Amino acid sequence: MKVKQLPIHLFPSKSLTKRCTQVKRDYAVLELVAKLRKTLKETKGKGLGIAACQVGILKRVFIHGDKVFINPVLMQKKGAERRGYESCLSLPNIEGRVNRHQKIVVEYYDENWDKHVEKLRKFDAIIFQHELDHLNGKIITQHFDKKDSDIARSLMQLLSDGHTPLDLTYDTCYQHGGTIFKSK
Numbered sequence: 001m002k003v004k005q006l007p008i009h010l011f012p013s014k015s016l017t018k019r020c021t022q023v024k025r026d027y028a029v030l031e032l033v034a035k036l037r038k039t040l041k042e043t044k045g046k047g048l049g050i051a052a053c054q055v056g057i058l059k060r061v062f063i064h065g066d067k068v069f070i071n072p073v074l075m076q077k078k079g080a081e082r083r084g085y086e087s088c089l090s091l092p093n094i095e096g097r098v099n100r101h102q103k104i105v106v107e108y109y110d111e112n113w114d115k116h117v118e119k120l121r122k123f124d125a126i127i128f129q130h131e132l133d134h135l136n137g138k139i140i141t142q143h144f145d146k147k148d149s150d151i152a153r154s155l156m157q158l159l160s161d162g163h164t165p166l167d168l169t170y171d172t173c174y175q176h177g178g179t180i181f182k183s184k
Protein backbone atom coordinates (compact mmCIF):
# COMPACT_ATOMS: atom_id res chain seq x y z
CA MET A 1 0.00 0.00 0.00
CA LYS A 2 1.50 3.34 -1.07
CA VAL A 3 0.60 5.88 1.55
CA LYS A 4 1.17 9.55 1.92
CA GLN A 5 1.90 11.27 5.18
CA LEU A 6 -0.82 13.59 6.42
CA PRO A 7 -0.33 17.13 7.66
CA ILE A 8 -0.18 17.32 11.44
CA HIS A 9 -2.81 19.59 12.94
CA LEU A 10 -1.32 22.23 15.20
CA PHE A 11 -2.90 24.14 18.03
CA PRO A 12 -5.49 25.76 17.79
CA SER A 13 -6.99 23.17 15.40
CA LYS A 14 -10.49 22.12 16.48
CA SER A 15 -9.51 18.48 15.92
CA LEU A 16 -7.44 18.70 19.09
CA THR A 17 -10.34 19.63 21.32
CA LYS A 18 -12.97 17.08 20.29
CA ARG A 19 -13.71 13.72 21.81
CA CYS A 20 -12.92 11.02 19.24
CA THR A 21 -15.39 8.27 18.45
CA GLN A 22 -15.00 4.50 18.88
CA VAL A 23 -13.70 2.64 15.85
CA LYS A 24 -16.09 0.08 14.39
CA ARG A 25 -14.79 -3.13 12.91
CA ASP A 26 -15.92 -2.23 9.41
CA TYR A 27 -13.84 0.96 9.46
CA ALA A 28 -10.83 1.05 7.11
CA VAL A 29 -8.45 1.05 10.04
CA LEU A 30 -5.45 -0.43 8.21
CA GLU A 31 -5.35 2.53 5.88
CA LEU A 32 -5.52 4.97 8.78
CA VAL A 33 -2.78 3.08 10.64
CA ALA A 34 -0.54 3.12 7.55
CA LYS A 35 -1.03 6.88 7.22
CA LEU A 36 -0.31 7.46 10.90
CA ARG A 37 2.86 5.37 10.65
CA LYS A 38 4.04 7.30 7.62
CA THR A 39 3.26 10.65 9.27
CA LEU A 40 5.04 9.68 12.49
CA LYS A 41 8.05 8.42 10.55
CA GLU A 42 8.32 11.73 8.71
CA THR A 43 8.73 13.57 12.03
CA LYS A 44 12.17 11.92 12.07
CA GLY A 45 12.15 11.03 15.72
CA LYS A 46 10.52 14.23 16.96
CA GLY A 47 7.32 12.38 17.71
CA LEU A 48 7.16 9.11 19.61
CA GLY A 49 3.45 8.66 19.21
CA ILE A 50 0.62 10.21 17.25
CA ALA A 51 -3.15 10.14 17.62
CA ALA A 52 -5.56 10.09 14.68
CA CYS A 53 -7.08 13.43 15.70
CA GLN A 54 -3.65 15.02 15.19
CA VAL A 55 -4.13 14.37 11.48
CA GLY A 56 -7.76 15.48 11.62
CA ILE A 57 -9.40 12.05 11.89
CA LEU A 58 -11.56 11.91 14.99
CA LYS A 59 -11.29 8.19 15.70
CA ARG A 60 -10.02 6.46 18.83
CA VAL A 61 -6.71 5.28 17.38
CA PHE A 62 -3.13 6.13 18.20
CA ILE A 63 0.25 4.64 17.55
CA HIS A 64 3.36 4.56 19.71
CA GLY A 65 6.37 3.40 17.75
CA ASP A 66 5.24 0.24 15.97
CA LYS A 67 2.35 -0.42 18.32
CA VAL A 68 -1.22 0.36 17.34
CA PHE A 69 -3.87 1.15 19.96
CA ILE A 70 -7.48 1.01 18.80
CA ASN A 71 -10.32 1.92 21.18
CA PRO A 72 -7.85 2.08 24.09
CA VAL A 73 -9.09 2.13 27.67
CA LEU A 74 -7.18 2.97 30.82
CA MET A 75 -8.36 0.23 33.19
CA GLN A 76 -6.23 0.80 36.27
CA LYS A 77 -3.85 3.43 37.58
CA LYS A 78 -1.29 2.20 40.07
CA GLY A 79 1.12 3.94 42.37
CA ALA A 80 1.77 7.64 42.68
CA GLU A 81 1.83 10.13 39.86
CA ARG A 82 5.13 11.63 38.81
CA ARG A 83 5.82 14.94 37.14
CA GLY A 84 7.86 15.04 33.97
CA TYR A 85 8.40 17.26 30.96
CA GLU A 86 6.28 16.50 27.91
CA SER A 87 6.00 17.96 24.47
CA CYS A 88 3.59 17.35 21.61
CA LEU A 89 3.79 17.35 17.80
CA SER A 90 0.73 19.59 17.71
CA LEU A 91 2.33 22.18 20.00
CA PRO A 92 5.77 22.79 18.48
CA ASN A 93 8.44 24.09 20.87
CA ILE A 94 6.13 23.99 23.85
CA GLU A 95 6.95 21.83 26.82
CA GLY A 96 5.93 21.66 30.41
CA ARG A 97 5.53 19.36 33.35
CA VAL A 98 2.66 16.91 33.46
CA ASN A 99 1.64 14.49 36.22
CA ARG A 100 1.27 10.93 35.01
CA HIS A 101 0.78 7.55 36.60
CA GLN A 102 3.90 5.44 36.22
CA LYS A 103 2.11 2.10 36.23
CA ILE A 104 -1.16 1.46 34.46
CA VAL A 105 -3.21 -1.42 33.11
CA VAL A 106 -4.69 -0.84 29.69
CA GLU A 107 -6.94 -2.56 27.21
CA TYR A 108 -6.93 -2.00 23.46
CA TYR A 109 -7.26 -3.68 20.08
CA ASP A 110 -4.48 -3.93 17.55
CA GLU A 111 -4.91 -3.49 13.79
CA ASN A 112 -5.90 -7.17 13.42
CA TRP A 113 -8.62 -6.66 16.02
CA ASP A 114 -6.83 -8.82 18.56
CA LYS A 115 -7.63 -7.63 22.07
CA HIS A 116 -4.79 -6.89 24.48
CA VAL A 117 -4.76 -6.32 28.21
CA GLU A 118 -1.35 -5.06 29.27
CA LYS A 119 0.57 -3.52 32.12
CA LEU A 120 2.49 -0.46 30.99
CA ARG A 121 5.22 1.21 32.99
CA LYS A 122 7.13 4.44 32.98
CA PHE A 123 7.70 5.81 29.49
CA ASP A 124 5.17 3.49 27.82
CA ALA A 125 2.60 4.43 30.47
CA ILE A 126 3.29 8.16 30.04
CA ILE A 127 2.88 8.02 26.26
CA PHE A 128 -0.33 6.01 26.57
CA GLN A 129 -1.81 8.65 28.88
CA HIS A 130 -0.64 11.50 26.60
CA GLU A 131 -2.20 9.90 23.52
CA LEU A 132 -5.38 8.86 25.34
CA ASP A 133 -5.78 12.50 26.38
CA HIS A 134 -5.73 13.43 22.67
CA LEU A 135 -8.59 11.01 22.00
CA ASN A 136 -10.54 12.81 24.73
CA GLY A 137 -9.79 16.25 23.30
CA LYS A 138 -7.22 17.17 25.92
CA ILE A 139 -3.74 18.60 25.30
CA ILE A 140 -0.71 18.79 27.59
CA THR A 141 -1.05 22.50 28.36
CA GLN A 142 -4.26 21.68 30.24
CA HIS A 143 -2.08 19.81 32.75
CA PHE A 144 0.54 22.54 33.13
CA ASP A 145 0.93 24.45 36.37
CA LYS A 146 0.74 28.25 36.33
CA LYS A 147 4.44 28.78 35.68
CA ASP A 148 4.59 26.41 32.71
CA SER A 149 1.26 27.74 31.38
CA ASP A 150 2.58 31.30 31.44
CA ILE A 151 5.59 30.21 29.44
CA ALA A 152 3.47 28.25 26.96
CA ARG A 153 0.87 30.97 26.49
CA SER A 154 2.93 33.29 24.29
CA LEU A 155 3.95 30.42 22.03
CA MET A 156 0.33 29.30 21.77
CA GLN A 157 -0.60 32.86 20.83
CA LEU A 158 1.97 32.80 18.02
CA LEU A 159 0.55 29.50 16.78
CA SER A 160 -2.94 31.02 16.89
CA ASP A 161 -1.63 33.94 14.85
CA GLY A 162 -0.67 31.51 12.12
CA HIS A 163 3.05 31.08 12.70
CA THR A 164 4.38 27.81 11.38
CA PRO A 165 6.63 25.56 13.45
CA LEU A 166 9.61 26.50 11.30
CA ASP A 167 9.52 30.17 12.14
CA LEU A 168 8.50 29.49 15.72
CA THR A 169 11.89 29.83 17.26
CA TYR A 170 13.29 31.46 20.34
CA ASP A 171 13.95 34.59 18.24
CA THR A 172 10.44 34.83 16.82
CA CYS A 173 9.04 34.49 20.29
CA TYR A 174 11.39 37.13 21.63
CA GLN A 175 10.66 39.56 18.77
CA HIS A 176 6.98 39.26 19.54
CA GLY A 177 7.58 40.11 23.14
CA GLY A 178 6.80 36.59 24.17
CA THR A 179 7.92 35.02 27.37
CA ILE A 180 11.18 33.21 27.01
CA PHE A 181 10.56 29.51 27.03
CA LYS A 182 12.80 26.82 28.41
CA SER A 183 15.73 26.40 26.08
CA LYS A 184 16.72 22.87 25.14
Ligand SMILES: [Zn+2]
Nearest residue numbers: 087088089090
Ligand atom coordinates in the same frame (compact mmCIF):
# COMPACT_ATOMS: atom_id res chain seq x y z
ZN1 LIG B 1 0.53 15.06 21.66
